[in-house]
Amino acid sequence: MARAESTRTPTRIQREKTEAILAAALDIFAAEGFRGATLDQIAEAAGLSKPNLLYYFDSKEAIHQTLLERLLDTWLNPLRQIDPAGDPLKELGAYIQRKLEMSRDMPRESRLFANEILRGAPHMSPATMAALKALVDEKVAIINGWAKAGRIEALDPYHLIFSIWATTQHYADFEVQVRGILGPSEDGHHHDASAFLSRLYTRGLTPG
Amino acid sequence: MARAESTRTPTRIQREKTEAILAAALDIFAAEGFRGATLDQIAEAAGLSKPNLLYYFDSKEAIHQTLLERLLDTWLNPLRQIDPAGDPLKELGAYIQRKLEMSRDMPRESRLFANEILRGAPHMSPATMAALKALVDEKVAIINGWAKAGRIEALDPYHLIFSIWATTQHYADFEVQVRGILGPSEDGHHHDASAFLSRLYTRGLTPG
DNA sequence: GTGGTTTTTGACCGATTGGTCAAATGAACA
DNA sequence: TGTTCATTTGACCAATCGGTCAAAAACCAC
Numbered sequence: 001m002a003r004a005e006s007t008r009t010p011t012r013i014q015r016e017k018t019e020a021i022l023a024a025a026l027d028i029f030a031a032e033g034f035r036g037a038t039l040d041q042i043a044e045a046a047g048l049s050k051p052n053l054l055y056y057f058d059s060k061e062a063i064h065q066t067l068l069e070r071l072l073d074t075w076l077n078p079l080r081q082i083d084p085a086g087d088p089l090k091e092l093g094a095y096i097q098r099k100l101e102m103s104r105d106m107p108r109e110s111r112l113f114a115n116e117i118l119r120g121a122p123h124m125s126p127a128t129m130a131a132l133k134a135l136v137d138e139k140v141a142i143i144n145g146w147a148k149a150g151r152i153e154a155l156d157p158y159h160l161i162f163s164i165w166a167t168t169q170h171y172a173d174f175e176v177q178v179r180g181i182l183g184p185s186e187d188g189h190h191h192d193a194s195a196f197l198s199r200l201y202t203r204g205l206t207p208g
Numbered sequence: 209m210a211r212a213e214s215t216r217t218p219t220r221i222q223r224e225k226t227e228a229i230l231a232a233a234l235d236i237f238a239a240e241g242f243r244g245a246t247l248d249q250i251a252e253a254a255g256l257s258k259p260n261l262l263y264y265f266d267s268k269e270a271i272h273q274t275l276l277e278r279l280l281d282t283w284l285n286p287l288r289q290i291d292p293a294g295d296p297l298k299e300l301g302a303y304i305q306r307k308l309e310m311s312r313d314m315p316r317e318s319r320l321f322a323n324e325i326l327r328g329a330p331h332m333s334p335a336t337m338a339a340l341k342a343l344v345d346e347k348v349a350i351i352n353g354w355a356k357a358g359r360i361e362a363l364d365p366y367h368l369i370f371s372i373w374a375t376t377q378h379y380a381d382f383e384v385q386v387r388g389i390l391g392p393s394e395d396g397h398h399h400d401a402s403a404f405l406s407r408l409y410t411r412g413l414t415p416g
Numbered sequence: 417g418t419g420g421t422t423t424t425t426g427a428c429c430g431a432t433t434g435g436t437c438a439a440a441t442g443a444a445c446a
Numbered sequence: 447t448g449t450t451c452a453t454t455t456g457a458c459c460a461a462t463c464g465g466t467c468a469a470a471a472a473c474c475a476c
Contacts, residue, residue: 011452013443033327035244039434051436052454060434111326117382118322119241129388136389153411158390159404166378167371174325174374180337181344182366196367200412203361219422219473247464260424262465 018056020046022070025063030108033115034064034123065123068116071109072128078102079161082139088146089205092160096197099168104190110172136161152205167197226264228254230278233271238316241323242272242331273331276324279317280336286310287369290347296354297413300368304405307376312398318380344369360413368413375405 010018024045028037039060043053057063078098082091103110116123136158143157171178171193182189218226232253236245247268251261265271286306290299311318324331344366351365379386379401390397 011443013453017453031327033241033243033323035241036327038432040432049455050434051456054435055453058435114322114326114381115241117385118319118326119239119244120384121388132385133389153407155407156400156404159401160408162378162386162401163375163405163408166374166382170370170374173322176328177325177340178370180329181341192364193367193370196364196371199361199363200368200371200408203412204408222422225423246462248462257425258464259426259466263423266465268464 014056017046017048021048021053021056021063022067025067026071026108026112029064029067029115030111034060034119061123067112068123069125069128071112072132074106075102075109075113076132076135079135079139082142084142084145088143088152089202092143092152092201092205093198096164096168096201097194099164100171100190100194100197103168103170103172104187107172107175110169114169114173150207153207155204164201222264225254225256229256229261229264229271230275233275234279234316234320237272237275237323238319242268242327269331275320276331277336279320280340282314283310283317283321284340284343287343287347290350292350292353296351296360297410300351300360300372300409300413301406304372304376304409305402307372308379308398308402308405311376311378311380312395315380315383318377322377322381358415361415363412372409 021042025037025042027045028041031037032041037060039050039053042063043050046053057066078095081098082095121129139161140157143152143160146152147154147157171189178189179185229250233245233250235253236249239245240249245268247258247261250271251258254261265274286303289306290303329337347369348365351360351368354360355362355365379397386397387393
């Protein structure tokens, strides 16, 4: 019984099936939320029977938790890349671009996190939240340094980051509303949003 | 059998119990989402038995739908109040303030809508969406007028409105994350957010 | 009070849910 | 080939879900 949680090195089948399950689960969880998603749905999307799925993961929560922890790293990459040695306006502008691209290219991940946070982050470990806070604090210090040096306008960095998160993720999380108001259009929205946010934050952050 | 849906004028008890149910349902739906909320939870929170609750509303969906339609009006009031005759910067600044206050004072309503839109607005009628679009279009025209007259910077009004929605509602919808990063503090956050957004949009929208 | 209506209740139902289990099957290596 | 371990399956289960129904209780105008 070398189940997924075993410490032994996983077999080829274990790797493949585990990936298939997580891919399917991302689809379902993002679309239906944790409570709305069912194991049968996930199993079918992954091409497995329900008991077979539960051979690889102990529970519905285990799948969800694995997904959250795996994707958080990816999700925070754009923030991680902010370079204290770079030009402040360029760094922040590039950060906004990266976040916007993530919103466009990984909307399921965005919705997965949105669902989780909306419900009060019940499946997020304190350690994970602490790591998130540590990363934000680190970047806040950088931005504060830039502001103190007069290289950008002194705006509260915490709320600056929140506003960037909010505006960029909005296009993934509330896509239905955006499309409903702007009309269909395969993806002209991304370009418009990019131009808008670029101008808003450039004007907002340019010193003087 | 003068059930809630009857055309007859409602009795005192009908009015009272209907309100109690909707108040309880707002609590539960906002916290658990539509699928996560159960009729038993709502009934208990409203101080009724489940069959008694179903005497006033035909189904879980009926409660949810009633809630959505009732609250959308309130929710859109800040946008409605934008006055084409007013000073552009003052009008938009005041709009942001009103939205931020709503986020602070009505977080349950914010989360109710966030849940609904996140899942693709499955309980929102096309008519409601059309009305929303019409209101946005109307205000977009006003903002475009201001921009053409050179009274504010010419930024895409649709994305301007989206960004205001996103940034203000973020403080209600993702409150757990905000608190986790900023630390507890009963409500100092609101003041900080208000100051930040005020400066960001003033700088972003001031012409020239 | 009385009669008719509204409101409330408990007992119940079929469907779905997350999850278990023993047995059957498959893969791989000696 | 046989053996051992990994994988898969179908049958099953208890709990929970949204919802029904007939009868009891409460309400209210007369």
